[in-house]
Amino acid sequence: MTISKLVDSGHVVICCGTGGVGKTTTSAVLALAAARRGRNAVVVTIDPAKRLADTLGLSELGDTAQEIPRSRWDPAGVAKGDGRLSALMLDTEATFDSLVHKHAHSKEQAERILDNRFYRNIAGALSGTQEYMAMEKLHELHEEGGYDLIIVDTPPTRHALDFLDAPERLTRLLNNRIFRFLMMPTRRSMKLASFAAQAFLKTVAKVIGTEVIDDIVAFFRAFEGMEQGFRDRAGRVLELLSEADTSFVLVTSPRRDAVDEAEFFAARLRESELHVAALVVNRVHPDFGVTDDPEQLRRRAKELAQTDGDAGDRLSARYENLADYVQLARHERGELARAGERIGAGVVAYVPALAHDVVDIAALDAVSFYLVG
Amino acid sequence: MELHDFCSTSRVAIVAGKGGVGKTTVTAALGTAAARAGMSVLIVEVEGKSGLSAALGCPPLTYEEQEVSPGLRARTLTPDEALLEYLEDRGLRRVSKQLVKSGALDVVATAVPGMKDILVLGKVKQLEQSRAADLILIDAPAAGHAITFLLSARGMIDAVRVGPVRKQAEDVIALLSDPARCRVMLVTLPEETPVNELVETAFALEDRVGIKLAPVVINGVPDDLALVGAITAQDAAAAGIGSPAEQRALDAAASFRHERHELAGAQCERLRSLFPLPQLCLPFVFDTIGPAAIDRLATTLTDEIVNLPGSAL
Structure with a gap:
């Protein structure tokens, strides 16, 4: 499938890649191209460069999708009539909080969880949470937004695909044997707990302090009964990711380390039986077209x-x-063509190194030319 | 300024910057340069993935040190390994296995978010205290994370009030805030967004971590060959340039490089006005980053350092 087909008929596109390769830009370009072609598109960005955020009007927006005025993304008035473009910037903690509200059995339960320090750490700092919440946002937009096309940028880390097993990680965390018995409310449980577990906890408390342990215990108690809801929802996200009109686009630069990371992502996606539609290579150098013999x-x-x-x-x-x-x-093209084959990407698209940073609509359009024509 | 003096200003240098700016390249080049000046250098990689072995032309790095070339050693220092060593040093070998196997480690690391970072930095401090090398170079995690990585000790002091981890956090803060022991060398590309991010990181590190910044490295600055002046028809005829297409390609490539050079210069100027740190420029590398390229970059870096005014630190 070509990238322009993705833009014309896909429903979900997820852009993955390591830091500094232009993932956010690529996401914005694809959403803009879709809107230009008359689709109702939304892009979920993560930590965009400030000037790109300004271009998309993100500095004024929160973490809910808002439509970008047409005059802003189509100043020349050439887009198809029904095209619309919306954008949002992911706020991990706010998204997690609203998820807790959704699954809590009562307002009190939700508040107990939100106030807990251990929870705040999960929402704010647990590796994988940002990825997980990006998928949560995707699910929400899919269910409630009425968009034709949802483009999702992913965090620039090696853990960017943690969302594939984030539900599992969370479940594992919640089902942890050592801490489960802590959820039992009475002192009697301490007696029942094995001698080994007690010794173990004492050691942990010695290293990190009893307060931390108390926070953890309070969290597990407050969270009781909510795991199933989380798991079900995560299951539905994975289903959405496996749909035929969901595609993964790997973004890279020609640098070897970035290409290695793209291959790492591709392997991870293959494991989950998800497929890579395209490899987008930003910042390739021109060869000036006269000879290939240096x-x-x-x-x-x-x-x-x-x-x-x-x-x-x-x-x-x-x-x-x-x-x-x-x-x-x-050298770049040779390496990339081989990488494209190994990755199994149907398309390898090259975007040349441009003289200026891609931060305004004109520059996004310039890149768009190389991706969708 | 002499290279040896430059590399002796602090025992630990943390090389940090946004993803893709060439931290690993700079780490390898600086390590090579310092080793050439007769210092013993230890390169430490903390993320468990890195192009260091390709850059230095050595086998993949492990937790065990390896000698890369005379005077230059390298190793990894990942949190899991650091934790195991930490617990084993305290006679808790069996607990450590249990911690990892039961998944309790995940729970604890979540409860105390900076836990893993503090273990890594604690180990760096230990290496520094035991004088493991004249210069310890840390190839830091990518930028956003570099700030949290270096802030972890402050966060830890708030989260953990007593015990060995708190002690460790205090030791790490002492290390980071003493410019004779530790500095951060920020790396960027001569482009708008990376320069902006470098400035943000620089302010955050100075204000929130209280860490002293070394001169900044601007990586990938295209050098300007002597390309000025158009090729005249006579030049072309005299040189026997084959076709007009070839002449156009020569012109286009020349102005491409010249333009990149000018743009890079403008970004260096902009950086200077936003954050007045001394700058060290490394050229854009056309071939693959491997031992040959690193060797050349080490030479350039040495020249750049020698050209720094004595007051630069």
Whole structure:
């Protein structure tokens, strides 16, 4: 499937990749392209650069999707009539809080949880929470938003795919054997607990302090009975991710470490039987289209350097320079084509290194040209 | 400024920056340069994934140190390994196994979010105190996380009021806030967004962590070859340039590089005006980052350091 088909007929597109490769930009470009083609699109961004956020009007928005005025994203008035573009910036803690409200059996239960320090740590700092909440947002937009296309940016970490097993992690955390017996309300449980478990807890308390243990115990008690709701919802997210009109787009730069990460993500997705629709490579270098043999250019440079006069030197430097770029471009494209095959991406799309940062609508359009034509 | 003096200003240097700016490249180049100056250097990788072994041309790094080249050693320092060592040092080997196996470690690490970071930094402090090397270079986690990583000790003091972990956190704060022991070297690319993020990180580290910043490294600055002046028809004829297409490609490539060079220069200026730290520039690398490229970068970095005014630190 081509990227323009994804934009025209997909329902969910998830952009994954390591930090600094232009994931947020790619997400914004795809949403903009979809709106231009007459679809009702929304993009979930995570920590966009400030000027891109300004362009999308995100600095004024909270974590609920808001429509960007048409005059802003289509100043020239060339988009199809029914196209709409909305954006939101993910707020992990607020999303988690509203999830707790949804699943709590009573207002009191919700408040007990929200006030708990251990909960605040889960919501604010547990690795994987941000990823999990991005998926939660996706689910919410899918169920309630009425959008044609939902584009989701993911956090720039190696854990970006933790959402695939975040439900499992959370369940494991909640079902933890050591801490389960702590949920029993009486002192009697302490007696029943095995000697080993007691010794163990004492050790833990010695290292991190009893207050922390108290917080944990209070959290597990408050959370009782809510696991099932969380698990069910997480199950539905995974179903949505496996739908035929959900696609994963891996974003990378030509740098080897970024490509390695893309392959790591691809392998992780394959494990979960999710499939990669496209590999988007940002910032590839131009080859200037005359030759693919840098050595020939370097030989010319050497010859010219030996001729008299500064014209020879100047020309020699130019041949060296062209050789540098030809060599770089050839290397980049070779590596990337091979990576694309290994990843099993149907399409590899190249976006050239642009002279300026992609922070305004015109620049997003320039990138869009390379992705969807 | 002499390289040796530069590298002796603090025993630990934490190389930090946004993802993709080349922290690993800078770490490898600085380590190589310092080792050449006769210092013993230990490179420490804390995220468990890294291009360090490819950059240095050595086998994958492990928790055990390996010698990469004379004077230069490298190892990983991941939280799980640091925790096991921490517990084993305290005679809690059996507990440590149980902690990991039962998943209780997840619970504890969640209860105390900076726990893992503090274990890593605690181990760094231990290496520093035992004089493991003249210079310990930390290839830090990517930027957003670098701030939380370095702030973890402050958070820990709030969360844990007593016990060995608190002691560890206090020791880490002492390390981070003493410029003779530890500095952070920020790395960026000469582009708008990375420069903005560097400035934010710089202020956050100074204000919230109280850490002293070393000169900033701007990585990937295209050097300007002597490309100025158009090729005249006579030049072209004299040199026997084959086709007009070839001439156009030569021109286009020349202005591409020149433009990049100018843009990079403008970003360096902008950074200087936003955050007046001394700057060290490393060139854009056209070939693959491996031992040969790192060797060249180490030489450039040395030159850049030698050109710093003596007052730069």
